[in-house]
Amino acid sequence: MIYIAADHAGFKLKQAIIKKMKNLIDLTPKFKAGDDYPLITKKLCKKLKKTDKGILICGSGIGVSIAANKCKGIRAALCNSIKDAKSSRNDENANVLCLSAWSLTTDKALKIIKKWLSSPFSSAQRHKRRIKQINKLEKWK
DSSP states (O other): OEEEEEOTTTHHHHHHHHHHOTTOEESOOSOOTTOOHHHHHHHHHHHOOTTOEEEEEESSSHHHHHHHTTSTTOOEEEOSSHHHHHHHHHTTOOSEEEEETTTOOHHHHHHHHHHHHHOOOOOOHHHHHHHHHHHHHTTOO
C-alpha cells in the first residue's frame, strides 16, 4: 500500500499527484484550512505496516519530515531532487517520502515519487548497520 496525506499547504500538490497516480490511498481527501501537519503525519504513520510506504506533503516538507521521524519505525526523508529520492531508498530504506509544496512543481514531484517508489534498498552491510543504529535511537532517553 502507498498512502498519501497533506496539510492545507500541501493539499493542492497532493490533489495534482493523485490525478496522475491512481494507486495512492488518500488519507486527507478534503481540504481543511489551518489543519495541523503533526496530526496528519500521525494519521499516515499509524497506517503504515512493514511493507507499506507513505508520502507526506506540507508547505516546506520540513514539518512533516520532523513529525514523521518522531514515530516509531518511520524513516522519513525530505526529498527535493531525484538524487535525494534514490539515495533515501538505497541508503536509508526510507518508508516515508516528504515533499515541499512550496518548492516543487507537480511534474518535479511526480518524478521524485516515481524514482523513490522504484528505487530498492541496497542491503549493503554498512546501510543495514546504520539502520540498526537509527532504530536504537528510538529507544534512547
